[in-house]
Amino acid sequence: MTDYDLEEQYARLLRDYREGKGEAQLYGAQQLGKQLLARNVSPEELADLHGxxxxRLGPVPEFVRESFQxxxxxxxxxGNxxxxxxxxxxxxxxxxxxxAVASAMQQALLPQRLPSCPGVDVGLVSVPAKQMSGDYYDFVCHDSHRFSLAIADITGKGIPxxxxxxxxxxxxxxxxxMELGPADILRHLNNVVERNLDPSMFVTMVYGRYDAAVHRFCYATAGHEPGFLYRRAEDRFYDLEGRGAALGIAPGSTYEEREVALEPGDCLILLTDGVTERKVxxxxFQREELVSYLQGEVGAPAQEMANRLYRRLLLLSQFELPDDYTMIILRRT
Amino acid sequence: MDLTITHTSNGGEHVLVLAGEIDAFTGPQLKERLLPLVNQPDVRSVAVDLTAVEYMDSTGIGIFVAAMKACRQTGCRLVVERLSPRVERLFRLTGLYERIVPRKGESDEWRNDLRPM
Incomplete structure (x- = not known):
């Protein structure tokens, strides 16, 4: 459509409106408005067009013409x-x-499959609060019965x-x-983070190795929110504690390794603070309250348990996810 | 919720009293006050009073980590005092507590220690 056509159309609309004011003309004006926007007609051009x-409709009083200036x-x-x-x-x-491209690349960094080892059932829910996540997790299978896992929370969100x-x-x-143990892995990672990150950024992490031949989980933590160990025989939850500074806080930090053995029906629940940090x-929200939610879902297959907990906690905060949320559940079958 | 910062000083000794919440929204406000302060050559010590801080997330810890690292360069003494149980838990969990909260009776010679844990 040329500018002349547009002017013609505009004049016709005005004429029709003068001859019979009705809904049809007003609807026509709305449609024309959309066309003008689509053609990037600026506000000053529009004033000019109206003038x-x-x-075209007839003689215009001098003052009306001047008022258009x-x-x-x-x-x-x-227009500016x-x-x-x-x-x-x-x-x-x-x-x-x-x-969107960066977010897809980030997704590609995360493992696409959960480890499958005999006698241990693994569940995972990881949902970013925004497009880019500050939560990280990883699974590495070493052989048919051993795998390592990492769960981490990086300060801040988004691109950094x-x-x-x-x-x-x-x-x-x-x-x-290099087949290092969890404590050595964290020690090395601390040096990498400490050297390469903005001074106000740090990372909290749990790194662990599960051996399904003996059902033992050996782990070390770096300033991370403690996970839980569920003992079925006692029907009780224990904090999965550990000592060690978050990665990037101080050079040369060392970490201690701990080990837990899982009996049939026992569970390990690892999480990021997006699970616990919420306002109700x-x-x-208190950690003890989370335990009562865990208690309600324990016994289900690991993935089902993780899904249900995510839904219940999301409901609790009225479907708002203020922080990245990650939960990993290991359940000895 | 907001964060209010009250700043008083006596010679080279400065005190920041914080009230409110420290999170991703209010964090930049604290960062803009604390970091330039610990980098000033005539500032010998900065004490941050957290009594009235009801909530703090990892953004807040990140700011104290950055300030602590800056103090290591400048020799300024940074201490954090009077933490609520919830905030204290976060400092302990991340391993910052031992490095930034002085033990009772500790002398003024105390320096922000970046020793390994």
């Missing part, structure tokens, strides 16, 4: 704002598409956290080949 269309001048300011929003919007779209995650992933992959109304 020219009026001229005032309107056009004012509309120039609106309109153009800056327009350029902002296209930059925003570009950023959105870059973030995602970049840190890729660094962690490659460092862990490199260390994985005006109060903060």
């Amino acid at each position: 020219r269309a009026l001229e 005032i309107l056009t001048e004012i509309m120039i300011e609106y 704002a309109y153009r800056s929003i327009h350029s902002w919007r296209s930059r925003h779209q570009q950023l959105e598409s870059e973030i 956290a995602a970049m840190c995650m890729s660094m962690l992933k490659y460092a862990i992959d490199g260390l994985g080949e 109304g005006r109060a903060y």
